[in-house]
Structure formats: C-alpha cells, structure tokens
Amino acid sequence: MKSEIEIKKRLSEGPTNPFRVPENYFEDFTARMMSRLPAEEGETSTDATTPVIEMNAHKRRGKWMSWITAVAAVMVGVVIGLHIVDNNQNTPAPTTTPTYASVQSVSEEEYEDMAEYAMIDAGDVYAYLSGF
Amino acid sequence: MGTFNEEIIINQLKDPKTRRKAFESVVGQYSEKLYWQIRRIVNFHDDADDVLQNTFLKAWTNIDSFRNDSKLYTWLSRIAINESLSYVAKQKTNISIDNEDINLAERLESDNYFDGDETAAMLQEAVDQLPEKQKAVFTLKYFQEMKYEDMSQIFGTSVGALKASYHLAVKKIEEYFNNHD
Numbered sequence: 001m002k003s004e005i006e007i008k009k010r011l012s013e014g015p016t017n018p019f020r021v022p023e024n025y026f027e028d029f030t031a032r033m034m035s036r037l038p039a040e041e042g043e044t045s046t047d048a049t050t051p052v053i054e055m056n057a058h059k060r061r062g063k064w065m066s067w068i069t070a071v072a073a074v075m076v077g078v079v080i081g082l083h084i085v086d087n088n089q090n091t092p093a094p095t096t097t098p099t100y101a102s103v104q105s106v107s108e109e110e111y112e113d114m115a116e117y118a119m120i121d122a123g124d125v126y127a128y129l130s131g132f
Numbered sequence: 133m134g135t136f137n138e139e140i141i142i143n144q145l146k147d148p149k150t151r152r153k154a155f156e157s158v159v160g161q162y163s164e165k166l167y168w169q170i171r172r173i174v175n176f177h178d179d180a181d182d183v184l185q186n187t188f189l190k191a192w193t194n195i196d197s198f199r200n201d202s203k204l205y206t207w208l209s210r211i212a213i214n215e216s217l218s219y220v221a222k223q224k225t226n227i228s229i230d231n232e233d234i235n236l237a238e239r240l241e242s243d244n245y246f247d248g249d250e251t252a253a254m255l256q257e258a259v260d261q262l263p264e265k266q267k268a269v270f271t272l273k274y275f276q277e278m279k280y281e282d283m284s285q286i287f288g289t290s291v292g293a294l295k296a297s298y299h300l301a302v303k304k305i306e307e308y309f310n311n312h313d
Contacts, residue, residue: 018246018248018252018253018256019168019172019177019245019247019248020177020244020245020246020247021167022177022245025181026163026164026167029163029167029184030156030159030160030163033159033163033185034152034155034159037152037155037188037192038189038192
C-alpha cells in the first residue's frame, strides 16, 4: 500500500509544480484585473467604467448574439405593427398585395422613432458591424 | 512595487480615496499565490484565470465586509476556495456527453500548460474525486502547505475536524493510487 510519503516521493521525482502559465501572465495580471474592476460610487476614473469579467470568446459572442436577437425581434415587431396600422388606416383594403414601395413609404422620421423605441443608436449599429 | 504593509493597506482600503490604489497592491501581492491555490482545484489555466478574476471582483465589491479579525490573505483564500469549488461543480453539471469518457489525467496530459508526468496527472485526478471540502482541505494542506490554524479561519471549522478531513482525503487518494496502479 502506498503511503502519502511514497506518493510525495514519486511526485518529487518529476517537476514540483506540473502546471505552467502563459508567458508574462503574472506580470500582466494586475493591470488587466484593475481595468476590469467596476467603478465605485462617485469615482471618476475612466479605466473603471467597465464592470465586466473577462469572458471567453464564445461567451462574449453568445451575449452579443442574444442582444442582437432581442433588438432584431423588437424591430421586426415594430415594422409589422406599423405596417398593420398603416393598412388599417388606408381602408378600404387595397386589392394589390403590399409592395416594396409600400414598405418604403415608412418615413425616416418613423425609422428614427422605431430606433428610439428599440433603444439603439448609430453607435450600437457601428459597434455590431465592426465585430464588437 | 514597494513593500507591502498589511496594516497600512487595510487602512487605505477603508478610505474610498485610496481604496483603488491599495487594492492594486493587494492584487499584485496575492494574485500568484491565489492563482496556484485555484489552479490545483480547477486544473486548467483558462479556468483558473476566470476564477482568479471572479475572486478579486468579489473581494472588491465586498471590501466593506472585510473585518480585521482575519488576515487579508485568509479572507481572499476563503473567497478563492468558494469560487473554485462552485466553478468546478457548475462545470461538472455542464460537462458534455462527448467528454464524459475522457478522464482528467488524459485531459491534463494533453494540455499545453501541464508539464507533469503520469503520477502528477493521476494525483490531480485522485484529488478531483474527493468531496468538495476534502478537496479544498487537501489542496491547502498538501500543495500550499498552509497551517491548520489558518485553514481553520478559512473554513470556520476546528483544527481537529480539519485534521480528520485531511487524513480521510489522504486515505482516499492512497486507495485511488492502489486501485489504479
């Protein structure tokens, strides 16, 4: 039967610590950690405004995808809603099916209203298009 | 980085004006020690990195609950142990069917950040089989060589109970080695 000492002895024949870390991991960790701390109330430090724990790429992607899906769902809902309201106001119903022109008839102002309703702005769209 | 005076640092942590700077010193002082404690429980670097960040984040948001009746490192260790154990528990429930048949020793031996031999991998696997508290006790005592008195503060358990827990863990590890030799 192997005792703890025997196991220790066997381990001592190999490296004391079998684990390694990426180069400069400990040297860089403090700065990385500090940049991720949330700001305290009343604190003005600019590097303290991101209360986000570092996430692996797949987790980050998942978070953005659900956000984008939610916004897209709201947008689709608003467009369909406006389209139905528009159709109801133009009674009697047209004999032709809705065309691209009828969708185009939504004015820029209405799109702005929709964007405002969905709480997104151009910055969000650019952030999404640029990949983050 | 200058010398680390725990008493001064604790006073600075209490003052919102000096808190962030003091916390930076704490991270610099203890991150490596805590990392190894965490790594022995979660085994893989990416996981240890996540848990270490969670540990400091939790310490930062709960800094007001730190009391002077324990050392800073003891307090941080307690958070790190709890974070590591809950991380591993969550991971075990999420393990995919594909990975179920691959044992820990095999996964470690194919990991780029693991240099150990078969025995070292097997020891990690044996530790991984232990119940949560025994795993934490064994890790702190055997790998970190922590005193029972300090461990007693971390776990809020008597020294006698910790000794019993450690010896039980050692026995189970010996059995594991015997059964797999």
